[in-house]
Amino acid sequence: MTFQKKPMPLARWTAGLLAIGALAVGLFAWQRQPEDAPAAQAPSPAPTASATPAQAAARPPVRPQPLPALPDEPPLNVQVDRLLATHKPEDAYRAYWLIADCAEFNANPDRLIFDEQKLMDTKQDSVPVRGMSDEEKRHDTKLCGGLTERERQSRLDYLAIAARAGVPRAALVFVKEGPFGDPSALKTRPGDPLVQEWKATANAQLRQAADAADMGALDYLMVNYRNGSEVVDPNPALAARYGMALGLIYGQILGPDDMLAKMYTQQAAQTLETADGIGPEQRAAELAAAHRIADFAKARREQTAPDAAPGR
Secondary structure, three states, X not given: OEOOOOOOOHHHHHHHHHHHHHHHHHOOOOOEOOOOOOOOOOOOOOOOOOOOHHHHHOOOOOOOOOEOOOOOOOOHHHXXXXXXXXOOHHHHHHHHHHHHHHHHHXXXXXXXXXXXXXXXOOOOOEOOEEEXXXXXXXXXXHHXXXXXXXXXXXXXXXXXXXXXXXXXXXXXXXXXXXHHHOOOHHHHOOOOHHHHHHHHHHHHHHHHXXXXXXXXXXXXXXXXXXXXXXXXXXOHHHHHHHHHHHHHHHHHXXXXXXXXXXXXXXXXXXXXXXXXXXXXXXXXXXHHHHHHHHHHHHHHHHHHHHHHHHHO
C-alpha cells in the first residue's frame, strides 16, 4: 500500500500522522528480556542518523524497544512482576506494553505490526507495517498463551501510572485505550460521571505531555483543539499554542525556512489573529507558552545529544 507524494493541507497531513500513530500504538513488536536481570529500560534513545529530523520529531507513539532475547525466556507474569518491582513509571509502561501486545496477539495472530526500520527509511513511501514472521508467531504463542483476563485488565493500571508520571507517549496511549479500556463509552455513556472523570484525567495528562514537548501530544491537541472530539473540546487558542510550538520545534530541527515549520507557525498565527474571543493579551500569552515548550524541547535535545553520540 503506497501513497502518492504530493502536497496536502495541514489538516489532512496531521490526520494522516495521527492515523499512523493510532495504528502504531496497537501494533506488536515482540519483546524478550534477560532472565538474570530486572527488565528495566529507559525510553528509546535519541534517533540515530538513519532517521531524518522530521521523522524523529513526528515519530508516532510506539512501544519501548525490546531487550536482548535469551533462549529460555521467563513467562509473561514473571517479566511483568520484575518490571513492577522497580517502581519506575517507565517500567510500568513497559509492563503495559507486554500485556497489551499479548492481548492483541491473542485476539488477532495475523495482524500487521509496526516496522520501525521502514519508518527510518528516508526512501520508503509505504505505511511502516508488515506481517508477523513465523518465528514471531511461535514466540508469541508461547509467551501469550497463558494470559488471563485479570492480567489483561491490569494493563490499564500500569498505563495509568506511566501517564500520570509523564512517561513519553503514555498520555496518547491512555487516550487510545479509552475509558476503562472501552473507547465506545465516550459515545454510549458521555454523561456517565466515571466517563467524565476519565475524560478530565485524559485532558490533564495530554496537556502535561504537550507542555513537556511530547510531539505526539502536541500534534493530537493541535488537531483536536481546533476541531473538537469526544475527548477534547474545541479551543482555538490552545490549538494555536500547540501548533505554534510544533512549528518552532520543527524550525529548530529543520531550519526556520523549512516548509513544515512554516506551515505550522503560519496557521497558528492566523488562528490567533482571526479566532473570536482571542485578544492581544491572550495572543501574547499563547505565543509565550509556545516558545517555552520549544525551548524546553531544545534543552532536552541538547542534554541527551552527548549520550546519543556514540551510537551514531
